[in-house]
Amino acid sequence: MSVVLTEEVDGVLVVTVNRPEVRNAINTAAAEGIAAAMDELDRRDDLTAGILTGAGKSFCTGMDLAAFLAGERPSVPGRGFAGIVERPAEKPLIAAVEGYAVAGGFEIVLACDLVVASREAVFGLPEVRRGLVAAGGGLIRLPARVPSQLAAEWALTGAFVPAPRAAEAGLVNRLTEPGGALAVAVELAAAIAANGPLAVRATKRILAESRGWPADEVFERQRAISEPVRASEDAKEGATAFREKRKPVWRGR
Template identity: 75%
Template sequence: MSAAIRPEVLTEAVGNVLVVTLNREHVRNAVNTAMAEGVAGALDELDRRRDLVAGVLTGAGSTFCSGMDLKAFLAGERPGVPGRGFAGIVERGSDKPLIAAVEGHAIAGGFEIVLACDLVVASETAAFGLPEVKRGLVAAAGGLFRLPQRVPYQLAMEMALTGEFVPAERARELGLVNRLVPAGEAASAALELAAAIARNGPLAVAATKRIITLSRDWSAEESFDRQRPMAEDVRSSEDAREGARAFTEKRPPRWSGK
């Protein structure tokens, strides 16, 4: 059963996966302050609960997210959360793997939310873009430095400087999308992918994400030294011993998160 962190954001635990739904369908899931606070609360829950290994972030209805709610902005709202930034996610996401499940448009701040996630499952209806320049604005919620990490420099420049949208199939070709699925199936496909992640050792999954994320800023000389304590913490865990026992005994592992 879904629960509401706030009415603007629904959460539902499905096995070891937390599904988070942006729930302002009447405004194409545009982000206001209440939604940002709801997303931040959902990510806090995902990080806090030891029984949860991964998360899926999706939007209600036929649109993932159209970006910032401009009416709320003009009324004086700033749809961010201290420490987590715009939409409660772009400056600090989850410590655990987070999958964006995209139907329809993920544009402006909505695309920046997608870029703040670790993996992307998109339906054939999806489209991505940073149209801020068309409105005389700058995409300041992480898109201008995350996008060049995901696609070649020239393509990131083209998307950011023209503001044109990229359809789902092209986004898949560029490597922005992990899995492309028929319309209406993004959330279920993302949940399948999250479940495949959640079957693995939770300590190992969290450490793996952390190393991949942090190592982008490590030099070649320091990489192994920086990785070593994180890997050793997992190697010395009860879960590591359980994984080895389960393999030798030819049975599924029973993870404890310890």
């Protein structure tokens, strides 16, 4: 059976790491499978958003240490660890989290745009407890997702953070009952996929890139991304559908 499963649901690509016997720890095959799924999500015009989840009772516990000791490197050129942390999908990606999302597993979550988590989910970067550094993007992305003092505390202590506390800090978008994360993530993804695909993709890009733009260039750089969308057939369709009081039919062009 494949270590990474994909399923399409109304314009949404659901990607499942399928190694529950090792809490979905990432080996080379899993990294390559996730990278291939991200490539497919980026490439296909009929897909507007994605969901990343894990089979069984855990989201992901990071790198498969047994595979690492056997000589594997669960990284993909151009996308990094797990096929995602250095270059996530260009389209919105939701992490649907049950159980543990720790170490590299938490870094995978942080590479996603939105997080839906069971109340029993647990997050953490415990690398410092093992004399290691969370170098898969966790230290870079976490301060942008929660207050800086909390990011420092969690990273420096290696603490495990329950999902309700993570939600209070603003990391989790939706909390669910145990077993309900994927279903709620599908609902959230469907709300995204109902929108214009060009607009969604450009919106994600501006959200991701604008934090590093010089203050005197922000609107010029935003225009370079937003104006092609404004001039698209989809923009005309959106306005026409609003006037005619019907749902728009997006073409992705």
